Amino acid sequence: TQLLEQSPQFLSIQEGENLTVYCNSSSVFSSLQWYRQEPGEGPVLLVTVVTGGEVKKLKRLTFQFGDARKDSSLHITAAQPGDTGLYLCAGSGGGADGLTFGKGTHLIIQP
Amino acid sequence: DAGVIQSPRHEVTEMGQEVTLRCKPISGHDYLFWYRQTMMRGLELLIYFNNNVPIDDSGMPEDRFSAKMPNASFSTLKIQPSEPRDSAVYFCASKKGTSVYTDTQYFGPGTRLTVL
Numbered sequence: 001t002q003l004l005e006q007s008p009q010f011l012s013i014q015e016g017e018n019l020t021v022y023c024n025s026s027s028v029f030s031s032l033q034w035y036r037q038e039p040g041e042g043p044v045l046l047v048t049v050v051t052g053g054e055v056k057k058l059k060r061l062t063f064q065f066g067d068a069r070k071d072s073s074l075h076i077t078a079a080q081p082g083d084t085g086l087y088l089c090a091g092s093g094g095g096a097d098g099l100t101f102g103k104g105t106h107l108i109i110q111p
Numbered sequence: 112d113a114g115v116i117q118s119p120r121h122e123v124t125e126m127g128q129e130v131t132l133r134c135k136p137i138s139g140h141d142y143l144f145w146y147r148q149t150m151m152r153g154l155e156l157l158i159y160f161n162n163n164v165p166i167d168d169s170g171m172p173e174d175r176f177s178a179k180m181p182n183a184s185f186s187t188l189k190i191q192p193s194e195p196r197d198s199a200v201y202f203c204a205s206k207k208g209t210s211v212y213t214d215t216q217y218f219g220p221g222t223r224l225t226v227l
Contacts, residue, residue: 031211042115042202042218043154050211088154092211098144098167099216103153 003027004091004102012108016078021105023089024071030092032072033099034063037086079109115219117203123225129191132222135184136205144204144216145178145188154202160186193226200224 005024013019023032031050035043047056049065049072056063060083062075072089086106090099116135124130136143144159158168163180171178175194180186190197200221208214 040220042204042221044218045215048212048215090154098146098156098159098170100156101146101154 004089004100006087006089006102006105008105009103010106010108012110013079015080015109015111018075018077019079019107020073020075021087021107022071022073023102025091026070027091028069029100030069032065032069033090033092034072034074035088035090037088037104043088079107081109081111083107084109115203115205115217117201117219117222119222120220121223121225123227124193125227126194127192128226129189130193130197130224130226132188132201132203132224134186134188134203134219136186136203137217138184140205140207140217142206142208142216143180143186144206145186146202146204146218148200148202148221149198157188190224193224195226198224198226 007022031048033048034046036046037043047058047063049063052067052069054065060077064073076083086104088101088104090101092099115137118133142161145157146154147157148154155170157170158178159166160180176190178188200223202218202221204216204218206214206216
């Protein structure tokens with residue numbers, strides 16, 4: 001069974017600070033995705049990374065896929081209250097497979 | 112497009128009762144997924160369909176759980192009999208194909224199930 005460990009589980013920081021959350025596994029994934037989920041809603045895809053070492057930027061968010069495709073990180077620069085939410089990483093074995101999700105990082109950005 | 116539609120949004124029932132959750136995927140999507148989310152276990156894949164055919168149901172916890180997809184625009188997840196440990200948020204998601212970059216899984220808003 002492929003497992004994804006996310007850390008930290010909970011993070012509360014002040015507006016303007018930088019932060020990094022991690023997603024680690026002992027298994028290799030064909031691709032890895034990051035989702036953001038708000039209360040009462042389903043997860044929404046932020047980014048997909050496929051190639052080992054790949055880095056993608058989405059405004060103030062930077063996503064990196066590890067060289068061995070077993071881990072990933074999400075870095076947020078100058079966090080804003082609107083970044084508050086549950087951040088989930090999810091791995092795919094490839095193709096049509098369903099996703100294996102980590103338990104998520106609950107992020108709170110205080111004004 | 113209205114996105115993935117799930118009903119009901121909230122369900123409260125008593126132990127032993129039958130519960131049916133419903134999902135309408137995005138039109139034109141060939142894949143449909145059912146997930147369950149709890150604080151303890153996070154988001155878990157229960158079963159998924161391709162062109163209305165169940166492909167992998169290894170995540171279905173017990174025989175009390177069953178899922179059907181009678182046509183391309185409708186799926187149900189049934190729990191009979193329900194137990195308190197089934198309390199969770201159940202999500203349905205759909206996607207068009209198998210391309211990693213272009214075929215995003217779109218999630219519905221979920222059904223919050225409480226079994227008393």
